[in-house]
Amino acid sequence: MDRAAKTANIYRLGIKELRSLWRDPMMMILIIYAFSFSIYVSGTAMPETLHKAPIAITDEDQSQLSRRIVSAFYPPHFVSPAMVGLDEVDRGMDAGHFTFALDIPPGFQRDVLAGHRPTIQLNVDATRMSQAFSGGGYIQQIVQAEVAEFTRGTRAGPPPPIELAVRQRFNPTLAQSWFGSLMAIINNVTMLSIILTGAALIREREHGTIEHLLVMPITPFEIMAGKVWAMSLVVLMACAFALKIVVEGVLAVPVEGSALLFLAGAGLHLFATTSMGIFMGTIARSMPQFGLLLMLVLLPLQMLSGGATPRESMPEFVQTVMLAAPTTHFVKMAQAILYRGAGFDVVWPQFLAIAAIGAAFFIVALRRFGQTITTMA
Known part of the structure; x- marks a missing residue:
């Protein structure tokens, strides 16, 4: 053939x-x-950024600084925070109502102005991987920025000794x-x-x-x-x-x-x-x-x-x-x-x-x- x-x-x-x-x-x-x-x-x-993450906040300080921190959480990254008592945090996380629970302790603003290093507790539901992985970093940056602005009156600070220029190639x-x-x-x-x-x-x-x-x-x-x-x-x-x-x-x-x-x-x-x-x-x-x-x-x-x-x-x-x-x-x-x-x-x-x-x-x-x-x- x-x-x-x-x-x-x-x-x-x-x-x-x-x-x-x-x-x-x-x-x-x-x-x-x-x-x-x-x-x-x-x-x-898969979401590209944190989107509408549910968060609960326990404000035990009831100060100007704590209210600033509460008001910093808003859509689209987070839903409007649910203000709950300390006894409601574990029950809400067990039921899956919150991915994050932030506890602002009493005397927080006083300790910040006194130059102390008070601790804020953040509870994270790690079973929600896509939100838990990036959400902790978001919350840390928000709290630190609000505290810095409150204590200095501005977010601007002394320039760092070096500057790292980051450029994402191929997917900016x-x-x-x-x-x-x-x-x-x-x-x-x-x-x-x-x-x-x-x-x-x-x-x-x-x-x-x-x-x-x-x-x-x-x-x-x-x-x-x-x-x-x-x-x-x-x-x-x-x-x-x-x-x-x-x-x-x-x-x-x-x-x-x-x-x-x-x-x-x-x-x-x-x-x-x-x-x-x-x-x-x-x-x-x-x-x-x-x-x-x-x-x-x-x-x-x-x-x-x-x-x-x-x-x-x-x-x-x-x-x-x-x-x-x-x-x-x-x-x-x-x-x-x-x-x-x-x-x-x-x-x-x-x-x-x-x-x-x-x-x-x-x-x-x-x-x-x-x-x-x-x-x-």
Whole structure:
């Protein structure tokens, strides 16, 4: 069979996969959700700053300074403080009504003016992690600023001996949506490509259509290549939609680098992950088995690739092993392009690594796929 005929077979088999996917409503819903609402939720689920944190204040001093401190807590960082007695603090925190409880002791203003160092007690409900982590620092700064203004009459003080100029690169406002939304796209590209190719193979086995392919004059390579290009195209188009419409449009997240360069890297990454999906589809005998196998593979790929935690903070053994995973190089490449505006002259080592890993996965998956359909024949 000449090369033109092989190419035509691969094209027709890919069209068959696209039509089969179009007739699968659950898979279509999964694709739409993963690259629309899921991206939006990932970018907005965690607050970027402290927002409407409930706080209770026990003012045992009833002085001008204590009233200044109470009036310093207002929306949007905090809700209006609930003024409670000392006996109500523990009961309110136990019931989850307050995240913070501030106790201003009696004689507080007198001790401050006398030059003493009185203590204010702050109770924090540490089970509310997103608020407890940053809220303590906010409250400390507010109290110190109010006390300083009260004692000096102004917030201005003597200049420090040195000045530290802090500049946040690539995310000046430390916005959570910038990180969450783009990392969701990166993770969903990996997840959907594995699911779609693995599910397509299992669906053919369950429906008996794989036997129809075996009697046709086509090779395992053509069958596998048809699945790879079809599912890669679907994920790549959904990725482009999510990047331009959801991330840049709805969430207004600026993308520093070339979207086309990122999509080229994503296409190369899809070559590796779709091959992984086919390999996993030859191992699992049903969709429930494939789902269990997917959890064992997908979680390490996403958690240990450097997207959730910097690789430098992981054990050296894990860092070395994860170099064999395409997600490690894809995350590094995608972050360099999308966050830091890197060009091909910077990310070409990641392109090369993904291409090599993808070729290895494709060869292994093709051999396994050929053995599987030969056994079925």
